[in-house]
Amino acid sequence: GAGVSQSPSNKVTEKGKDVELRCDPISGHTALYWYRQSLGQGLEFLIYFQGNSAPDKSGLPSDRFSAERTGGSVSTLTIQRTQQEDSAVYLCASSARTGGALMLSPLHFGNGTRLTVT
Amino acid sequence: AQSVTQLDSHVSVSEGTPVLLRCNYSSSYSPSLFWYVQHPNKGLQLLLKYTSAATLVKGINGFEAEFKKSETSFHLTKPSAHMSDAAEYFCVVSSEYGNKLVFGAGTILRVKS
Numbered sequence: 205g206a207g208v209s210q211s212p213s214n215k216v217t218e219k220g221k222d223v224e225l226r227c228d229p230i231s232g233h234t235a236l237y238w239y240r241q242s243l244g245q246g247l248e249f250l251i252y253f254q255g256n257s258a259p260d261k262s263g264l265p266s267d268r269f270s271a272e273r274t275g276g277s278v279s280t281l282t283i284q285r286t287q288q289e290d291s292a293v294y295l296c297a298s299s300a301r302t303g304g305a306l307m308l309s310p311l312h313f314g315n316g317t318r319l320t321v322t
Numbered sequence: 323a324q325s326v327t328q329l330d331s332h333v334s335v336s337e338g339t340p341v342l343l344r345c346n347y348s349s350s351y352s353p354s355l356f357w358y359v360q361h362p363n364k365g366l367q368l369l370l371k372y373t374s375a376a377t378l379v380k381g382i383n384g385f386e387a388e389f390k391k392s393e394t395s396f397h398l399t400k401p402s403a404h405m406s407d408a409a410e411y412f413c414v415v416s417s418e419y420g421n422k423l424v425f426g427a428g429t430i431l432r433v434k435s
Contacts, residue, residue, distance in 0.1 A: 249423070295366065
């Protein structure tokens with residue numbers, strides 16, 4: 205079946221512009237995550253949505269970053285007034301978490317959006 | 323808080339020789355541990371996971387990892403490397419309530435013919 209889909213796959217933007225990154229999770233997956241992978245760094249947690257619960261935003265690096273998930277499905281990550289340090293691959297993942305912990309419901313990752321801020 | 327340290331940023335092996343990718347973790351509770359693999363221009367894929375059952379965990383493509391609590395390690399091994407194993411590998415620990423994953427910095431595995 206279809207996996208996690210992210211768009212665009214590549215985005216080049218000028219410093220100071222806003223960008224929106226989109227994630228379509230696997231159908232029926234209630235948990236959705238955004239991670240960021242910078243060159244030479246590990247994956248950095250950004251935000252987590254689980255069903256109708258309030259999202260865990262503890263990983264967002266600044267108030268320029270925000271995310272929403274409409275109807276419990278598609279999610280958009282918005283970066284306002286982009287800076288060069290925002291350049292990274294932004295990864296979305298979903299899981300069929302049904303109340304148990306991640307050990308029971310592995311994450312399925314999309315291929316990511318490569319963001320370059322010039 | 324939990325953390326993961328992957329001891330080698332790059333590992334290079336010859337095809338047909340053993341692979342060892344090292345990972346140490348720090349956690350104040352009994353963790354769940356994972357290895358993910360990312361092939362070039364592909365998404366992340368789960369290789370294997372440890373969830374407090376057997377300490378030796380077998381994954382896909384002939385990989386396995388052993389949880390050693392006394393050494394706080396979860397090293398990834400494979401008896402014989404294949405060219406298709408060339409990728410970046412991430413050691414991962416879950417947060418206490420299982421809702422977040424903390425990733426190591428990654429190890430790039432190169433396989434020489």
